[in-house]
Amino acid sequence: MQNLRSKTLFTVRAAAGIVPFVSILGAAHADRFYGDPPDANHPWAVHDSNRPQPPRVEPGTFSSQEKQGTPPSDAIVLFDGAEGSLANWTSSKEKKWIRTEAGTLQCTPGAGDIHSVAEFGDCQLHVEWTAPTEVRGNSQGRGNSGIFLAGETEIQVLDNFDNPTYADGFAGSVYGVNPPMANALHKPGEWQVYDIVFRRPVYKDGEEVDSGHVTVFVNGVLVQDSTPLEGGGGHKSRSKPKPFPEKSRLKLQDHGNTVQYRNIWYRPLVPRAVEGGTDGRLSEEAAMAKRKEIAASIREDSAELRGSERLLRVMESLCYEQDEETLKRVAEMSDRMIARLKQASPERLEERKGNLMQVRSAFRYMLNHKLLPEGFAAAPALEELIEAQGWNEKK
Numbered sequence: 097m098q099n100l101r102s103k104t105l106f107t108v109r110a111a112a113g114i115v116p117f118v119s120i121l122g123a124a125h126a127d128r129f130y131g132d133p134p135d136a137n138h139p140w141a142v143h144d145s146n147r148p149q150p151p152r153v154e155p156g157t158f159s160s161q162e163k164q165g166t167p168p169s170d171a172i173v174l175f176d177g178a179e180g181s182l183a184n185w186t187s188s189k190e191k192k193w194i195r196t197e198a199g200t201l202q203c204t205p206g207a208g209d210i211h212s213v214a215e216f217g218d219c220q221l222h223v224e225w226t227a228p229t230e231v232r233g234n235s236q237g238r239g240n241s242g243i244f245l246a247g248e249t250e251i252q253v254l255d256n257f258d259n260p261t262y263a264d265g266f267a268g269s270v271y272g273v274n275p276p277m278a279n280a281l282h283k284p285g286e287w288q289v290y291d292i293v294f295r296r297p298v299y300k301d302g303e304e305v306d307s308g309h310v311t312v313f314v315n316g317v318l319v320q321d322s323t324p325l326e327g328g329g330g331h332k333s334r335s336k337p338k339p340f341p342e343k344s345r346l347k348l349q350d351h352g353n354t355v356q357y358r359n360i361w362y363r364p365l366v367p368r369a370v371e372g373g374t375d376g377r378l379s380e381e382a383a384m385a386k387r388k389e390i391a392a393s394i395r396e397d398s399a400e401l402r403g404s405e406r407l408l409r410v411m412e413s414l415c416y417e418q419d420e421e422t423l424k425r426v427a428e429m430s431d432r433m434i435a436r437l438k439q440a441s442p443e444r445l446e447e448r449k450g451n452l453m454q455v456r457s458a459f460r461y462m463l464n465h466k467l468l469p470e471g472f473a474a475a476p477a478l479e480e481l482i483e484a485q486g487w488n489e490k491k
């Protein structure tokens with residue numbers, strides 16, 4: 097009954113365009129009072145049906161050498177080959193990078209670095225590039241450009257297909273900090289695909305709480321695995337850890353080579369627990385704040401329910417917050433329910449069997465996890481009633 101009712105509520109709310117904080121869709125599952133409850137560092141229960149559903153993202157398509165792919169539906173495009181794409185980039189010099197006839201973004205040597213107009217922070221970033229077919233220069237002089245995350249950390253772009261150089265300056269390196277774990281480049285003239293996950297350093301009260309890190313795939317091969325940023329990196333000098341701005345522009349480097357780019361897009365990432373995110377292991381303070389918020393939302397939701405459905409929902413809020421007033425209310429509601437059941441005919445009880453077994457299982461869960469006081473009178477009373485009805489007998 098609870099499931100049916102919840103589905104109806106969901107339909108009504110969805111039709112009204114109201115998206116409740118506590119996912120009503122979740123209530124369609126019979127997995128309340130199920131996994132371990134929230135604890136000091138986790139505001140959600142294990143398998144919590146109140147936890148919001150992940151948003152739908154339509155995936156894009158992969159690129160081939162001949163044709164660039166398409167980004168996922170929630171990506172923000174920085175360059176897709178369209179004429180207007182150039183307007184997503186700025187530079188200070190008169191000489192400019194160009195959009196080629198083939199619809200690629202090409203570095204004009206001497207035009208300087210370019211910056212995205214968009215400012216963003218932690219992201220999934222997708223970039224494709226190709227080095228000139230005509231091989232010129234050696235080491236750092238061959239097909240060199242670079243992708244500067246937050247304008248600070250360079251993920252090296254370099255034609256190292258057959259071109260040794262210092263390891264921490266290789267294509268896919270965090271330049272000056274960490275070499276790539278492999279050289280997975282195609283030959284020059286072919287498109288190289290970089291997929292990057294960037295998490296900036298986070299500081300609180302002047303103290304580093306997360307060093308920040310970057311993960312990089314070159315042509316699908318993992319080359320940086322959550323590499324700590326250590327301040328960002330640089331040429332010849334060892335960088336020192338430091339905070340990065342919350343949002344900043346992406347920079348592409350002019351290193352004097354006509355490197356071309358295509359299919360550049362990013363997806364902003366949800367905040368980590370250290371930045372106020374509510375997934376993962378939280379500080380006790382943050383977990384408690386979130387638990388209180390969830391409890392309040394569930395109690396609000398319970399106002400639309402009646403009878404034992406309401407009791408179950410109000411009781412559920414105690415998993416998140418052991419609020420004295422709510423505890424009292426649950427005891428009163430439960431006692432009233434027991435008093436009514438004691439007056440009910442065996443036929444009436446039989447009609448409510450599924451519902452009452454559900455309440456018993458919730459009581460057991462709450463007592464097992466010490467979320468109701470040991471002397472919670474309604475629990476043994478209901479057990480007794482169920483025993484008297486013969487519902488415990490195996491058939």
Ligand code: MG
Nearest residue numbers: 240241242253
């Ligand atoms: Mg470079």
